[in-house]
Amino acid sequence: MLIPLDEHQLLVFWTQLLVLVSVARLFGGLMRRINLPSVIGQLAAGIIVGPSIFGRVWPAGFEWFLPEEEISSGALLAVSWLGVALLLVTAGFETDLGLIRSLGRAAALVTGFSLVVPLIGGLLVGVALPDSFLGDEADRTVFALFVAAALAVSALAVIAKILSELGLMRRDFGQITVAAGMANDVIGWVMLAIFASFAASGAVSVRVVLETVLGLAAFLALAMTVGQRLVDRALRWVRRDGANIAGAMTVVVVTMLVYGVATQALGIEAVLGAFVAGVVLHRSRFGQPEVLHHIESLTTSLLAPIFFATAGMRVDLGLLDSEALRWVGIVLAVAIGAKFAGAFVGARLAGQSPRAAVALGAGLNARGALEIVIASVGLSLGVFSETAYTVIVIVPVVTSVFAAVSLRMVVRGWRGSADEQERLDREKALSQNLVVKSSRILLPSRGGPASISAAQLVQFAWPKEAPATLVSVVDGGERPDISVLEAVLNERVVDHRSVSGSSAAAEITAESRLGYGVIAVGVATRHEGQLYSPMVDEILLNATIPVVIVRRARDLERPLPAAFSRVVVPVTGTRSSSAAQEVAFSIADQLGTEVVLTHVLNRKTFVPRVLKRRTSDLDPSEVVAKELMDIATLRAVEAGVWPRTLIPSSANVPMALVGVAKDEDCDLVVLGAQLRSVDGRPFLGHTVETVLEQCDANVAVVALPRRS
Template identity: 40%
Template structure:
């Protein structure tokens, strides 16, 4: 029997006004602080995230609570409007991140990358899980069963941020160096494993950590990976070839890649996994099809990086409450987590590189480069908060790790690589990079 559905009530005048003002204010502050960070040779993500921290409870909510209440009313539906736009931004951002992965590079440098990946992922993951069991219960979210919380902390410690690392290497003109290629390859593996593990955490957060749930999550992951290789790859390839033959290719191409990313995200979300995993895998597929397909993502990139990504980062910053660090237990947990995150990734990357028979300076540079967690860590933190594994205190801790490690990585990398002489092969590759523009 058909059910008559009446007209959907329009959004109220006041709600729309608040929504528009929120977007305007956050974009103004995020853009200004992002440019300021770039002038200070810091990742733009630091300034864009700081925009939300300044407008949120850490500063504006403390200094001018009335203004903060008008701009960020405690109304779930109102904040969901802003969150929906931010969610679209993060899906497209993750898709663009996936397109950075060079599958050919992973194959060519597979031995060194394999050792670096094992060291830089497994050691931090193990130490992070151990840390998760030791952190006080006061930093656990409402749905945070201790094993699930510990696994989430392990994932947060283990990941690297491919977009931040790629941009850092490009800005420092290190993409042509052997060490730069190993860093990018290991960061790609770290990202892939991070999204896969996050899906397991998300699936187990609602029902607890049980062998059956983990087995089901792993089964879904294998299904998604198989579907990506055998079904999605030829389908995406056919769509992109059709778009490339179109007379209005650019406009249609941008629409096509956005639709593919969103539908891929919907597919993994339907399987009760993170939508970001689908967007990431789809972005990797699009990037692997060649320069023509990547071009459509690059055409969408300015709007994503200039509008949607800063809006997402500013929205993520709204959840940070630095006043929580006034509590000794939270401050202690933050310092210990930061120490473990930096030390584990540096040691893991260094040991993996040495096992791969790389030199001491190369190993140090790899450990330093992989320490940057940036956007990926912030996305993980947002997911952890949304599914209830983290609370505001632990969310603040994880975001601080993302910011501090992203700031630390470039100067250490610059210092270590500066001591390494270029090989003839690297000089040849540098000439190739200079002759062909490289997307950042």
């Protein structure tokens, strides 16, 4: 039976939320202004409105604000635990298991040493701490394990925040720091699950270890297999008609609750289930990036501040007598020194430079939500006394400040190696692209030579980390042979789908709404009354993402065209022209292809004299053309390509481009187009359609979707 809060209890509850959110957000914002994690300010806010300050300055007011009634405390703690559950979902979203695996030896050594060394130090401290730090009837061994876990792990969220604010996330050492932080989080939650089981049973036993480990292993196995498939199906279903933020949010919340219920039923904290739910949701390719933004907004603006402020309210600095303060210093020294030493040794063994090893030791000292959760669980299970809880919560506050300040000092003036800087510049350029990105590629195919040419262009132009989905178009029940396409795309992750030929365009368009970045389709002969084929025309009309049309070179007898040696790229100054340049520059960067940037001066077009520079005697159209070519050339050089430029004149721009392609003996022309609909058919522009019709070389058209 539900027992409602009375009017006074509701007033107190809403007042608690108002005060905690306001003060936590205020102090969190102040911390960010001085480049420190907001969690520090939120914890400080809780300490201020808790017994440490508010309770001593105005005891009567504090007693009204935080009464000892169980139902009032339960309501506030329920909100705070919901906050930490959503916080852990976002942490799971940021956990990239593939990154941990890819960094291999370096990540493993740094992770191992940065955990083992402080874990040993924490065990020694836990054994040495006085009995007053233990909860009522707490087992000393379980207590020492909780202390060790709290001192050993790092906080991924705080690490990521510090690295992001300093612009170090994609640095080599930054990637290792993130990978080690992820592994710290995963191992930390597993340790918490096992140690909490010890606390619940009252002692350390082999039976409890086996039950917890086997139960956790079974849960993880089911969560990552059956659970992953169910989450994928749910996210795919809610996205069947396009973006659906509300539906995806429902899937996220339900997944979090299901996983939380499962882990709590196993005797493991529900927050571990929330973390695993975040990992599973992040692994789904049908997710919508906007969902994470909405969850983060809700969590960071309301629920997480309540959790951290509530955690701070449970700190009572008045419990720290001279002996306790001495132990605070010892605990902090062990926490910082052991974590730094472990990370430094692991980094040096992995072949990192001394400076990178120091940066890793500094960065991995950041602690936050996980340590506070460990302290909160320890307090709720009776493992920690109020004094021990206060000491443990002080650790993430001090160590996060240490990590932010020391890391900023270490990296000052350090840009890394030339190779690292080149990689960072390429990644920055890729993130700013319109079309050539790391998102999934959709490649429909009937198995013919045209789709093979499209696959080859995709393989050379898109980064290898961009996965692809091959969609086999089945006509008459006979599946096409796509083995050649699979061989062309052998360096990237490829999955497969099949669609019926009669409904291919509709199914492909629907599939493209499920998180893809581009559709690449090969075309051959033109059909009467259509641009190329009924399927391609319908895809172009209904696509909401860019479509790359690849028309295979004429009179080509081999299945695969030769690797592109020279590419002509018309330059017009439009977004679609920039997208075409991205494709051409990416191919050139990978293959060493010569790029010929071309702008045809249309002598039929009148350019107003107002555009003419006063200091130049050139025709205004030539001035504009030169400026466009300078911009395109600069983009090419930034992409690592040194192009040639041509500015011919003609009254027939399309045929002039066809002539340039022939005179330059190019084997690829890449054009940009803005999709339009004319009389119910897609229209790419007179120039593009003429080049597609008349040019003998391979032609690729990067068509941006119609504007709504």
